Amino acid sequence: MAAATAMRFGQLSSGSDMAPDWTTKEVSTGTTIMAVEYDGGVVIGADSRTTTGAYIANRVTDKLTPIHDRIFCCRSGSAADTQAIADVVTYQLGFHSIELDEAPLVQTAANLFKASCYRYREELMAGIIVAGWDKRRGGQVYTVPVGGMLVRQPVSVGGSGSTYIYGYMDSNYKPNMTKDQCLRLVSGALSLAMERDGSSGGVVRLAAISETGVDRQVILGNQLPKWSTTGYIPYCLSKGLEIYPTV
Amino acid sequence: MDPSGLKLNFWENGPKPGQFYSFPGSSLTPGCGPIKHTLNPMVTGTSVLGVKFTGGVIIAADMLGSYGSLARFRNISRLMKVNDSTILGASGDYADYQYMKQIIEQMVIDEELLGDGHSYSPKAIHSWLTRVMYNRRSKMNPLWNTVVIGGFYNDERWLEFSNLAVCLGLFSVRLFFVSMQPLMREVVENKVEITKDEARALIERCLKVLYYRDARSYNRHEIAIVTKEGVEIVGPMSCETNWEIAHMVSGFE
Numbered sequence: 001m002a003a004a005t006a007m008r009f010g011q012l013s014s015g016s017d018m019a020p021d022w023t024t025k026e027v028s029t030g031t032t033i034m035a036v037e038y039d040g041g042v043v044i045g046a047d048s049r050t051t052t053g054a055y056i057a058n059r060v061t062d063k064l065t066p067i068h069d070r071i072f073c074c075r076s077g078s079a080a081d082t083q084a085i086a087d088v089v090t091y092q093l094g095f096h097s098i099e100l101d102e103a104p105l106v107q108t109a110a111n112l113f114k115a116s117c118y119r120y121r122e123e124l125m126a127g128i129i130v131a132g133w134d135k136r137r138g139g140q141v142y143t144v145p146v147g148g149m150l151v152r153q154p155v156s157v158g159g160s161g162s163t164y165i166y167g168y169m170d171s172n173y174k175p176n177m178t179k180d181q182c183l184r185l186v187s188g189a190l191s192l193a194m195e196r197d198g199s200s201g202g203v204v205r206l207a208a209i210s211e212t213g214v215d216r217q218v219i220l221g222n223q224l225p226k227w228s229t230t231g232y233i234p235y236c237l238s239k240g241l242e243i244y245p246t247v
Numbered sequence: 248m249d250p251s252g253l254k255l256n257f258w259e260n261g262p263k264p265g266q267f268y269s270f271p272g273s274s275l276t277p278g279c280g281p282i283k284h285t286l287n288p289m290v291t292g293t294s295v296l297g298v299k300f301t302g303g304v305i306i307a308a309d310m311l312g313s314y315g316s317l318a319r320f321r322n323i324s325r326l327m328k329v330n331d332s333t334i335l336g337a338s339g340d341y342a343d344y345q346y347m348k349q350i351i352e353q354m355v356i357d358e359e360l361l362g363d364g365h366s367y368s369p370k371a372i373h374s375w376l377t378r379v380m381y382n383r384r385s386k387m388n389p390l391w392n393t394v395v396i397g398g399f400y401n402d403e404r405w406l407e408f409s410n411l412a413v414c415l416g417l418f419s420v421r422l423f424f425v426s427m428q429p430l431m432r433e434v435v436e437n438k439v440e441i442t443k444d445e446a447r448a449l450i451e452r453c454l455k456v457l458y459y460r461d462a463r464s465y466n467r468h469e470i471a472i473v474t475k476e477g478v479e480i481v482g483p484m485s486c487e488t489n490w491e492i493a494h495m496v497s498g499f500e
Contacts (some may be wrong), residue, residue, distance in 0.1 A: 123284070149290055149345050
C-alpha cells in the first residue's frame with residue numbers, strides 16, 4: 001500500500017514549492033485496517049487518521065462503514081473512492097436484500113465490491129476488507145485489494161500501516177480464537193502499526209459482528225497499549241542503556 | 248498584487264472562464280478523460296510449469312499472490328480445471344485471472360447446456376483465449392497474464408501458452424525460462440516420450456529450484472494432471488529443501 005501510494009503521488013511534491021502539499025495531494029485514508037474471523041462472528045478494526053499529504057485532515061475518522069445490518073467494510077486508499085464505492089454497494093445490497101426478503105450474504109457484498117473495484121481498477125485507488133456474519137457461513141472476512149481480486153481469508157490486514165504488522169500477525173494469530181482474544185489481537189496489531197506508520201494514528205475503532213448484532217468500541221489515543229519501545233528514553237532508562245542512539 | 252508580497256503559485260495563470268484549469272502538480276492533463284488503458288498488475292503470480300508425458304500433460308504453479316515484493320496471499324490457486332480434457336494455469340495479475348476464470352467457467356456451463364455431447368478441446372480454448380487476449384491488447388487494455396493451457400483430447404496431448412504480448416510457440420516459464428531450460432532439457436531431450444513419474448519428478452525438481460532461486464516464489468504448490476481418465480488437481484504440497492551447502496560457506500572471500 002505504501003509503495004503503491006508513493007508511486008502514484010510521489011511525483012506531485014516537486015511541482016509546487018510555494019503551495020503547501022495539502023493543496024495538491026489527494027485526500028487518502030493511508031491506514032491500517034484489520035479483520036479476524038472467530039467462531040460465531042468477526043472482529044474488525046481500523047485507525048482513525050485521514051491525511052492530505054502530511055496534514056491530518058481528520059484525526060477521528062470512522063473507517064468502519066456499515067453496508068448492511070451484519071456486514072461492514074473497512075476502507076483504505078483514497079477517501080473519496082472508497083466512500084463512493086461503499087455508497088454504491090450499500091444501495092445495491094439493500095435493493096438485493098429487499099428482493100430476496102432476507103438478510104444478504106457476506107459473499108454477495110464482497111462480490112459487489114469486487115465488481116466495482118475490478119471494473120474501474122485503473123481509475124480507483126481502493127483496498128477494502130469486507131467482513132460480517134450471515135446465517136449460511138457464520139463469520140467471514142473477504143479481502144478486495146487494489147486491482148480488484150477477491151479472496152476469503154480467516155484474518156486480513158490492509159492499508160499502508162499493514163506492512164509493519166505482518167510479522168506480529170503471523171506470530172500471534174492462531175485459528176479458533178475467542179472473541180476476546182480476537183479483540184486483543186486487533187487492538188494490539190493496530191496500535192503497533194499506528195506507532196510506526198505516519199499515515200495511521202488517532203484512535204482504534206473496533207467492532208464485533210455476530211448473530212446478535214454489532215458491538216462497537218473506541219480505544220482512545222491515550223488508552224492504547226504501551227509497548228516497551230514506545231518512547232525511546234523510558235526504555236533506555238529501564239534497561240540501564242545509554243541514551244544516545246548508537247544504531 | 249498581494250500587499251504582503253507573497254505570491255501563491257497555484258493561483259498564477261489561474262482559470263479563465265470556460266477553460267479547463269490544470270492545477271500545478273496534477274497528474275491529469277486538461278481535457279484528458281479518466282485513464283482507461285495500460286493496466287498495472289497489482290497482485291501477481293509467478294511462474295507456471297508444464298510438461299507433456301506419455302498419456303497426458305502436467306501443469307504446476309505455486310500458491311502465492313505477491314503484492315510487489317510482499318508475499319501477501321499464500322493460499323491462492325492459480326490452476327483451474329476447464330473441463331475433463333483441459334487444464335489452465337496463469338501467472339501475472341490475479342484479478343485478471345479471476346475474471347478470465349469466471350468467463351471460461353460460464354462458457355463451459357453454456358456449452359454443457361447445449362447437451363450435444365461436444366465439449367471444448369484444449370486447442371479451441373487456447374485459440375479462443377489467444378484471440379481474447381490479442382483483442383484486449385489491441386485496445387490497450389490487456390489482461391496482464393501468461394496463461395498455460397494443457398490438455399488431452401482425442402488421444403492427442405496439448406500444451407501451449409498465451410500471454411499479453413501474444414507470441415505463440417515455445418513454451419516458457421516467465422522470467423525463469425532460462426534457468427529451467429537446462430533442467431528440463433536434460434530429462435526431455437533425446438527421448439521421444441517420458442513417463443508420468445519422470446514428468447512428475449521433473450516438475451517437482453523444477454519447483455524446488457524455482458523456490459531456491461525465484462525471490463517471488465513460495466514453498467507451497469499445486470499440480471494438475473490431465474490424462475485420458477480426466478483431470479486431477481493435487482495439492483497443496485511443499486518441497487523438501489536442502490540447505491546443507493550453507494555450512495560450506497562462510498565470509499565472502
